[in-house]
Amino acid sequence: MKKHNFYAGPSILPQFTLDETVSAIRDFAGTGLSLLEISHRSKQFVAVMDEATAMFKELLNIPEGYSVIFLGGGASLQFCMVPFNLMNKKAGFLVTGEWATKAHKEAKNFGEAVEVASSKDKNFSYIPKNFNVPKDLDYFHITTNNTIYGTQLRKDLDVGVPLVADMSSDIFCRPLDVSKYALIYGGAQKNLAPAGVTFVIIRNDILGKVDRKIPTMLNYQTHIDKGSMFNTPPVMPVFSALQTLKWLKAQGGVAAMEKINKHKAELLYAEIDRNPYFKGTVEKEDRSWMNICFVMSDEHKALEQEFLDFATSKGMVGIKGHRSVGGFRASTYNALPLESVKALIDTMKEFEKMKS
Numbered sequence: 001m002k003k004h005n006f007y008a009g010p011s012i013l014p015q016f017t018l019d020e021t022v023s024a025i026r027d028f029a030g031t032g033l034s035l036l037e038i039s040h041r042s043k044q045f046v047a048v049m050d051e052a053t054a055m056f057k058e059l060l061n062i063p064e065g066y067s068v069i070f071l072g073g074g075a076s077l078q079f080c081m082v083p084f085n086l087m088n089k090k091a092g093f094l095v096t097g098e099w100a101t102k103a104h105k106e107a108k109n110f111g112e113a114v115e116v117a118s119s120k121d122k123n124f125s126y127i128p129k130n131f132n133v134p135k136d137l138d139y140f141h142i143t144t145n146n147t148i149y150g151t152q153l154r155k156d157l158d159v160g161v162p163l164v165a166d167m168s169s170d171i172f173c174r175p176l177d178v179s180k181y182a183l184i185y186g187g188a189q190k191n192l193a194p195a196g197v198t199f200v201i202i203r204n205d206i207l208g209k210v211d212r213k214i215p216t217m218l219n220y221q222t223h224i225d226k227g228s229m230f231n232t233p234p235v236m237p238v239f240s241a242l243q244t245l246k247w248l249k250a251q252g253g254v255a256a257m258e259k260i261n262k263h264k265a266e267l268l269y270a271e272i273d274r275n276p277y278f279k280g281t282v283e284k285e286d287r288s289w290m291n292i293c294f295v296m297s298d299e300h301k302a303l304e305q306e307f308l309d310f311a312t313s314k315g316m317v318g319i320k321g322h323r324s325v326g327g328f329r330a331s332t333y334n335a336l337p338l339e340s341v342k343a344l345i346d347t348m349k350e351f352e353k354m355k356s
């Protein structure tokens with residue numbers, strides 16, 4: 001049976017990415033060697049790194065004055081690397097979920113980390129609005145997509161201080177105005193590549209302003225100066241990321257992706273709102289295009305496990321909600337075909353028929 005992969009991360013990749021990666025693992029760039037056993041300093045791999053960096057810049061329309069680097073350590077390492085490199089005294093945080101909370105908590109190790117606004121009062125079911133960002137912050141940190149609770153901030157904010165964004169789960173889901181950001185980072189395993197590589201987009205002029213000594217490996221400048229080759233980069237995930245970027249370009253880039261993502265999300269939310277067995281969990285205006293959370297409606301709460309089993313029997317994979325929310329979460333990343341969204345909607349409709 002066809003499987004529909006709704007996992008939140010690691011998650012679905014384009015078939016093109018999988019095919020090209022498998023092929024390169026057998027024979028990389030005609031070398032007769034596997035991608036897994038070739039030097040990262042070989043000219044064939046250096047070309048992959050250079051092309052991945054260039055395509056990142058091209059697809060996101062990144063202006064002059066910014067660097068793109070690929071690191072290990074996951075987005076979670078950035079929770080400390082960002083304050084280490086950018087925080088002299090004080091940074092502000094928009095606390096919109098568990099990942100934002102972790103970033104905020106980690107930054108407290110390096111200075112004054114203030115909560116500018118939070119949606120914790122309502123279990124992170126909305127994005128706070130009309131908050132005031134203090135002007136004396138070294139930077140203001142946001143998490144654009146709340147992977148666990150299913151809210152998303154799809155505006156490039158003007159905040160008057162350097163803006164830092166964790167875009168782990170929604171990078172490349174829409175066009176961005178990168179010039180509004182000082183730094184953007186994310187783990188690649190949600191919407192780009194297999195686990196193991198982290199991307200960082202940095203405006204060069206924000207570096208070199210902190211007083212503390214920075215360990216070489218934790219210093220962004222080290223990796224910028226060496227083109228992400230200071231030490232061995234995660235070779236295979238970087239190769240796979242490049243394949244996803246090529247696939248993205250062939251789809252029409254981020255502008256085309258935005259249309260498709262919006263369409264997929266609208267279809268699924270419409271069914272959640274229509275079907276009397278289900279209901280949404282977050283404010284409608286803040287609903288994520290990437291992680292669509294829903295629960296059984298109040299009068300049908302007892303049917304949760306039954307629906308999960310039914311959906312599993314129909315080929316749906318990974319729709320169980322995060323333990324902190326319960327219910328269901330369908331992750332609808334770029335690589336998830338429209339066909340899978342339609343299959344989930346059909347499953348919800350069938351369940352309704354079966355029960356009424």
Ligand SMILES: *Cc1c(COP(=O)(O)O)cnc(C)c1O
Binds near residue numbers: 076
């Ligand atoms: C998954 C996720 C992280 C954590 O990523 P790791 O690479 O596992 O450290 C951080 N932020 C967001 C928004 C995420 O979705």
